[in-house]
Amino acid sequence: MAGKSGRTIVNVPEKSWKKTLLCWEGMLVVLFILINIFCASISQSYQVSNVLREMPKYLTEVFLMLPMAYILILGEIDISVGATVCLSATVTCMVCNKDMPFIVVVLTALLVGTVCGLVNGLILTRFTELPPMIVTLGTQIVFRGIAEIALGSGGSISLSNADGFRMIAGKVGMIPYILFVVIIFAVIFTVVLSKTTFGRSVYAIGSNRLAAYYSGIHVQKIRLIIYMVMGFMAGLAALFLTSVLYGANTTTGNGFELDAIAMAVFGGISTAGGKGKLQGGIISAFIIICLRIGLGQINMNPQLILIILGALLILAVLLPNIGGELKLKKKAASVK
Amino acid sequence: MKKKVLSVLLCVAMAATLAVGCGSKDEGTKGSGSDTKTEDTAKDDSSDSGKKTYAIVTKSAGNPYNEKEAEGFQEVIEAEGGECIVKHPEAATADAQVSVIQSLISQGVDSICIAANDENALQAALEEAMDAGIKVSCLDSKANADSRQTFVNQAGTTEIGQALMDAILDITGGEGQWAILSATSQATNQNAWIDAMKEIMKEDKYSKLELVEVAYGDDEPQKSTDQTQALLSKYPDLKVICAPTTVGINAAAKVLQDEKSSVKLTGLGLPSEMAEYIGDDDAHSCPYMYLWNPIDVGRLGAYTSIALVDGTITGAAGDEFTAGDMGDYTVVEASDGGTEVILGAPFKFDPSNIDEWKDVY
């Protein structure tokens, strides 16, 4: 596995337990344990069966976080994913109500998502000067707008036959299927990002796009692929969200994009591009999910929960920065 | 390189095992807790044999209307010796309410009374709640018939439609153009009322009224203002705007009053919000409007929850129960195939009583 890319990287630092523990991901694992202990101590009902039962709705956001991490590492952003989920869920429900075989329904969800991603990708790669934020803001309004038109004056659609979706929402023992799917995709995305040339190209583009271009990386092709994958995963998220909601409406998926970005950022992925590991994002996703479930169970004011999450987000980035600066100052002082 | 792979795998494995391990540890403590830990069992007992827990889920936080509903609910539950949980979702969406319902199922409450943000999208969560033995009722805004046991309707849909249509007939003087300014295109309540109004309009005595447009202000003051102004310039002969939504009526009232327009307004609005605009003279934009008492909606919701939990009613049509000092109520068939309990007719707010109500809600 080591020399797969044909290049050897010399400057891999020696790993020690202390270092693994002190790196951001290590601290996140510790934090994850602490959060679980904390939640279990404040809420009687924070038990494994309940946590697993409440999890599926939150897990749909992890599907979005995985490709979002790639986009952030590229130094870009996609705020249209929530709307993509909405559009995809809407069309999926409509197709399902036409009594199509379930496989067609699944494919529709994925296809609609991918097409939305393709639209984003095409605009962004055709007009490279455009900031992704503004393009995806525009497509966000358009995608949700199309869903609104499709839903008509009711603005809401229900499944006439939810059998297929009941199957997706099934469980093995206590563990819902969606958790397995999330883990499988998490592993795939992590391995691709850290172990393949594709992954390295992503980092290269994120740290210096021009240099990456001159060193022969197909920058635009990779961007297009990533935005399409983002759309695909949004379709997948829509599929599982439909299995939680048995329907769709115009507010479906509202704010998912920010949740996904928050998960990734909390996991140490920089929005400036080129930095961060997906492992961090995955662990932090579970931290945020567990915290939300735990605080939800003690009936904390939802706005207070948002304040806590916002503060955590800022602190997660602020503290290492301050720590780093102090270290630099210490070094400078000792040199003197 | 190998070490790096190893650390990556370790990280993932740690996360995975932790997710399972930590959880199972929790389960362990719970399992042993009910056997050995006296503290746990004591708490379990108290929640089983003593107080029942009743939960109310509102449409969104930070809204005085929802707050009054919750207040009424809480007051009755606590007076009847139950434990009350008031839950606001993090946003006014069905998505957010699903998380709230899930959390309530975990807490093992006895009943959930919910004002649904979407008619359909709560079905899976509410079915799960009912499977777990929780009594589910809706208030204010219903979920579909499959996902509830009964629905506390603040006023019959037809009654509201009738009241509003009569108001329009009265204010226009029998003929002329009128328009509707609604909330969002998917607002369950508003759509039901608008449909009812359109149905009633087919009667002969309304034949000279012309509904020119249904505009949507999305319950945003800015957009509602734009929409109202557009209605005014598009239809110079407009006589009445009917806004069956609290935010919309507020924004429209402000526009009409500021412009000293001859167009009048009616609809459904909170007295405290609308006090400034209600009056008979030309200086006020709204002669009168309707609403029900949200506190009473909450209180009836509470009595219904209690009746469902102690088995007085099952939510079938024909069931009867006594709602404290509010009198006796009967569960009746609803138009969507489910059942409902109707609070009463909508209440009219006019210049004579607005001062008395504006401080109440």
Add this chain to the structure above:
Amino acid sequence: MKEKKSIWKKITGSREASLLIVLIILCVVISFRSPSFMTLKSISDMLKNNAVIMIMTLGMLGVLLLGGIDISIASTLAFSGMSVGMLLKYNVVENAFLLFVIAIGIGALCGLVVGLVIAKGKVLPIIATMGFMYIYRGMAYMIGNSQWASAENLGDFKNFALGKVLGINNVVLIMFACYIIFFVVMKWTKVGRKVYAVGSNREAAAISGINTSNVELMVYTVMGTLAGLCGALAVAVYSSAQPNMLYGKEMDVIAACVIGGVSMTGGRGSVVGAFLGSLILAIIAKALPLVGIDSIAQNTVKGVIILVVVILNVVTQRVMDKNNLKGREM
């Protein structure tokens, strides 16, 4: 076609001019469909209803010029607006001027905290402001404690938005005043130049003796101050203070800037561009219900127009660059 080309060249000589063309085309099309659009009253209504967004666009211009972004502004606005609303509701303060000062103060403080975290704590703007977006919005809910301030509570304060000086609405007047101040500051003062300098090349600016982190701090504080001011304005304009005021509108503000030709990577953009950009958005919002587009399709049309205008911007920029190159070759 040949004639057009030379005009085309002239137009593309300046970004603002091309924006102006878009604006004029929009206006012509709209007034063709709806004659009532081009009346003085309708335009003054539009400006009043969009003044809040237009003022915040100015602050965002400064932030974007530095290559930053601020998505917490709508929350800051709600927080300051709710504070004003609650102070009025419980009759703590009734003087309109004092209330404006308080709102601006709260906004400035919020902006300062955001600025400190970004400039001194070296947190990336989008992350910091995303965090503060949740925090300030949450605080707006907390301070409101499930209450709204309604027209009746607001007393004389709401009359501010009705008053006129020289026939122009107070709110619109404040908006124009802000634009004039910003125009002067950005064009002719040291501070304005510093912002452009830091935005176009931070290292170069730092080497030439500009304290870049102070400039950054200032820009976010100004942004917060404007958002605070807008909080009070929004309460006055709509005679109502609710914790979910202008939810999600930060994106409209950013869109207005980008439509106005402000670059999101920093260094490029002007006050005139920001004005035209926000004006285009305001016209779209005002015109969509007027021209008789089905209300259910209005959002889609709005999104498409934003995309088209932004892409048009890029195309004109490309033509402009090409022309410039040609000029050099000659």
